[in-house]
Amino acid sequence: MxxxxxxxxxxxxxxxxxxxxxxxxxxxxxxxxxxxxxxxxxxxxxxxxxxxxxxxxxxxxxxxxxxxxxxxxxxxxxxxxxxxxxxxxxxxxxxxxxxxxxxxxxxxxxxxxxxxxxxxxxxxxxxxxxxxSVVAMTAADVMYNLFRLPLPSHTDTPKCESFKAMLIWGASTSVGICAIQLARESGVYPILVTASPGRHALLQELGATCCFDYKSPSVIPDIKQALADFDVHSLDYGFDAVGSHGDFSSADYVAECVSDEAHLVSVVIQKNPRFKMPFATSNQEAILRVAGVPHPICIPARRSDYQHAWKAFQWAVENYGSRFRxxxxxxxxxxxxxxxxxxxxxxxxxxxxxxxxxxxxxx
Ligand SMILES: NC(=O)c1ccc[n+]([C@@H]2O[C@H](COP(=O)([O-])OP(=O)(O)OC[C@H]3O[C@@H](n4cnc5c(N)ncnc54)[C@H](OP(=O)(O)O)[C@@H]3O)[C@@H](O)[C@H]2O)c1
Known part of the structure; x- marks a missing residue:
């Protein structure tokens, strides 16, 4: 000390x-x-x-x-x-x-x-x-390191070469709020999100293309129908921004909606190996003692990923109040x-x- x-x-x-x-x-x-x-x-x-x-x-x-x-x-x-x-x-x-x-x-x-x-x-x-910092750097790690989207820029031109569809589950979490705005800036379309109905108008203002109530019993068929209406044949990116547990977790919902080849990310560690986990502090190695796991887990540093996410984060800081909030x-x-x-x-x-x-x- x-x-x-x-x-x-x-x-x-x-x-x-x-x-x-x-x-x-x-x-x-x-x-x-x-x-x-x-x-x-x-x-x-x-x-x-x-x-x-x-x-x-x-x-x-x-x-x-x-x-x-x-x-x-x-x-x-x-x-x-x-x-x-x-x-x-x-x-x-x-x-x-x-x-x-x-x-x-x-x-x-x-x-x-x-x-x-x-x-x-x-x-x-x-x-x-x-x-x-924590929530925007987590969302930036998802979008730019795990999903490898193009970084946001100061121009209005969408950056994805061809539009890609994304599902963000629990988009009114603070991580989800950041994720929607970064996805929008990188040209993702359509951006499908789930949230409580009271948040839908705000989420659309921030960049969501269409919103679904995660508590609705028909949420999965509703999302699949919307994709068909958009003439989208594959949902390429699925992001669980909640990390809820239970018999059917938020990650399970995401996995149920996306294509077989989709890139999947959850904010917390998942048993399903298809899911990657972002890490807000990827600049340094971190040792964790996860409850129920007998040995410590080492999350290795990803220094170049950190610098890449930091660039997107600094875009958000510079554009705060206009294109990000x-x-x-x-x-x-x-x-x-x-x-x-x-x-x-x-x-x-x-x-x-x-x-x-x-x-x-x-x-
Ligand atoms: N891996 C990392 O480095 C990292 C970093 C930061 C956070 N996290 C994790 O990310 C998660 C989100 O953190 P946060 O700080 O962004 O959360 P938050 O802002 O506290 O989230 C609050 C919102 O969660 C939504 N919510 C709660 N249960 C939900 C469910 N079952 N389905 C959909 N939405 C639900 C509610 O949305 P409605 O109002 O729409 O109901 C509520 O407004 C947490 O698990 C956190 O531990 C991980």
Missing amino acids: SLESNIAAPITALAVDENITFITRRTHEPMWKPEVGELLIETLFSGTNPADTKHATELGIYPAVLGYDFCGKVLKSSPESKFRSGDVVAGYTPTGVGRASKYGTHQSYLICPEEMAFLVPSALPRDHAACL LPSVEVFTGSAEDALKELMLVGGEGRGFGKLAIQHLLI
Whole structure:
């Protein structure tokens, strides 16, 4: 552990201990000291994700300070860094068993590797910036590394040489919202999505060609009929953006709708070997202890994939508010204890549609 010993500052953190108990922590420990290639950041907002708590209970990542997404102010960087003290940046931090406490973003100060941070442009509100990296980088990994679509560009010309059909199951998840917009920019057509009926108008505005209610008993025949109406003979890409379990999971629904040769991806590990899994932090190897699996699993780094996805992500950042957006971001202000309750909800039964950003300093 590397600490800056001559600066004392109060640090409030949401954490998980060695007994997998979720706790709040207030200390006057010295502030983190950035290594070469790292930034010391004062947290302005930390973005919430289901992973914040699920990674402790399902992937063995504990003890740890919770959180991956953030927007904050640079306090210190390396002399050769492109970032300067006072810059407002956003980004996300590494994962894996043994994750250093300095990387938890639900705390007053944090450390971020420079390659996982970006300058926040004026068109990108800071609370939105704090919620963007994990979900947009996951969607970008799906579209540009696993599906190998052409990157979005600044022109209006669709980039797919011939139109390809895609199904996104659970498109109103935050990952799904990002996926629709990236698919649209890459010229995918038609984009068929499932979501609750209340979301259909918004999803069409973002780029969905047609929407289906995932709770409808006729959802599979309805999707197949729509493909016939579009005169589409093969559904080439199937993306499960939910990762639901159960007798018939969201991935099972996807597999049921697509062609035999389709490329399949699910946001979580699937038993069906046809499905690949994206990884938001593909820049670094990650060790996971998956519940029910006797040995640790190593997710290898895919550095060139990371850089490729980062290009698409930076397109989304640069075009935020015009061609790319998170349609719903709520801000939490209040006590660390109440913030922890919200995190438990996000990782448990879910808060429903949209993102939640926690404003710091937490009281
Ligand atoms: N592999 C990775 O690196 C990675 C990275 C990020 C996230 N993930 C995973 O991706 C999944 C989505 O995360 P998120 O943060 O984007 O989710 P989220 O924003 O919290 O998703 C909320 C939405 O989920 C939808 N939903 C819930 N159950 C559904 C079902 N059975 N079928 C269809 N839609 C359903 C609801 O849509 P309606 O409002 O339409 O009902 C709700 O609005 C999670 O499993 C998460 O752990 C994986």
